[in-house]
Amino acid sequence: MIESQIFRPVKLGKAIRFPDPELADAEGLVAVGGDLSVERLLAAYRRGIFPWSVNPITWWSPDPRGIFELDQFHVSASLARVIRRKKFDVTRNRSFGDVMRACAAPGPRRPGGWITEEFIAAYTQLHEHGHAHSVECRENGKLAGGIYGVAVGGLFAGESMFHRADNASKVALFHLVEHLREQKFSLFDIQMVTPATQPLGAKAISRSDYLQRLAAAVAMNCRF
DSSP states (O other): OOOOOOOOOEEEOSSOOOOOGGGOOTTOEEEEEOOOOHHHHHHHHHTTOEEEEETTEEEEOOSSEEEEOTTOOOOOHHHHHHHHHTOSEEEESSSHHHHHHHHHSOBTTBOOOSSOHHHHHHHHHHHHTTOEEEEEEEETTEEEEEEEEEEETTEEEEEEEEESSTTHHHHHHHHHHHHHHHTTOOEEEEESOOTTTGGGTOEEEOHHHHHHHHHHHHTSOOOO
16 A cells, blocks of 8 residues: 655745745645745745745745736726726835735735734835835825735735725725836736736736746846
8 A cells, every 4th residue: 555645844944945836735835934034035935935824934835826917907997987086195115014904904805814913023124125015095194005015026926905995905906017017027926816806817827837937037127
């Protein structure tokens, strides 16, 4: 009798290195352990890997992978009207911490929970080092929606978005896509396609295709 092999994720030590993401298990789990330092997070994103929990810290690279093609973002007629009306004041990197905390709060379509205080502290450090960014929408001076993520070379890895007013997160996403196009980014990673992102043009590609595109993207010299 031949026993089936049991996948055991690599346990990370102090050295900042990751295994080949193609060796992930069926759900995309690559490794466990390590820390959420700026250096380790950047190394992970360059390898197509991201963290998803803190106790323990787990590192993932799902297959397939969700992305937005920057030249194929779909703007519906109703969203186009909202954008034309300029209902929201749109800014970048004005309220990174507030956006993260709003994304961490549970909502009807956002159960919350995975964006813990440890994540907020780690990604705030990434922001302070110029690698994590936010786009904010305000209505009458109050934060109404936003999105945040990580930029490495020509990669932008979207992490989460939220809204407190109808269409606010979609408007933030639209302005983010426009900005990434202007800055010549080549890859907008959203980890997985969801019911919220699919109508906007999100699509799934294989992990192998993603990693090939990632290698070219992180070698680019783009500024957010």
